[in-house]
Amino acid sequence: MTSPTTVTKPTKPTKPTTRAEARTSQVVTPRRRPLSRVGDAMLVLAAATGALCIALTIAAAVFDIRVTLFSTGSMSPTIPAGAAAVARGIPASEVRVGDVVTVERAGKLPITHRVTSVVAVPDGDPEARRITMRGDANVVEDPFPYDVERVRIVMFSVPGIAPLIDGVGTPPVMAGVTGAATVLVVAIFWPRRDRGDRSRRRRPRGRA
Template identity: 55%
Template sequence: MTVTATQGRRQRKRSSSRRPADVVRETLLNLAAIGGAACILLTLAAIVFHVTLIMFKTGSMSPAIPAGSLAVVREVPASSVRVGDVVTVDRPGRLPVTHRVTSVKSADGGASVLTLKGDANRVEDPAPYTVSKVRIVLYSVPGLAYIVAGASNPWVLGDTTVAVAVLVTWALWPRPEHPGKDRRARTGVRT
């Protein structure tokens, strides 16, 4: 079989031209794959490095960390904490508190006694905290807690699940051949 230059150009043009729906489908699938890979990597990093997220519901750390901020925290021994660090301390039967360290004293068994104060508060917390581990604030992003809280709404999670299922179904559903393709190319007829 001999292929003329014109036939070769037509074949290359057909194979290189893609429908807009194909481009959109591939782009969305690639973005979903990148997002999924990022989620897996971030989860592994959180487990390995003992990193978690906390949301600030009050303004006790304003202006440094205003209400509605999302902070990345890492669990560390309390003995490594210094005055000026912002730490989260767990309180039995109550919500954790995240304030700035104003004093550190050593205690028995590797524990430390921490005195904390919120930047916006006039006085230190009523009682010091005796702890062996705390979560230190690495950085925070103002306003991001509202987005995370909104995304954790059951309706939003359900809608996201349905949208991803529709995207995967649409992307992987068998497609008919392109209507403009040459009939001979589909059937394998040689000229």
């Protein structure tokens, strides 16, 4: 004979019997405050900006890369006034006619123009070159040639951002950015209790 098979019915979940148990059985999911979301976005932006600054610092030190701001239109329309150009340092022996290069001048601001001729410097360093240059918007060449051993060749330029870059470096803007960053950090990390935590910490009161 075979023994009768016992069928176990699935048990239904028990319902809370009191209001206190109903409150405690609910899972409270704390909602993030708008300030917290804005703070996270600002922190991501600050981290990206910091990473970019670090990358530019390393590039400047290792590859001799500099950013040149154009306040005049002597290189228009190729590089208009208000543009910023990224230039890389190269030996003067690598300069070719048609290159746009930046030349350092003793006691004066650097000048960035297009090379019109390149020759060796008589009785000079074998790596040195005597170059003449002219701005694309100018009708005549620069008054004097330049004897150089190293120049910075322009790789690319971005129009219209020179005022922004120049303004960021001013003391008022730097002070404002520092103050805003300080307020943001304090607002994000200031200790505060969440409503969800308070509701979970309440002791349920049962019926007498």
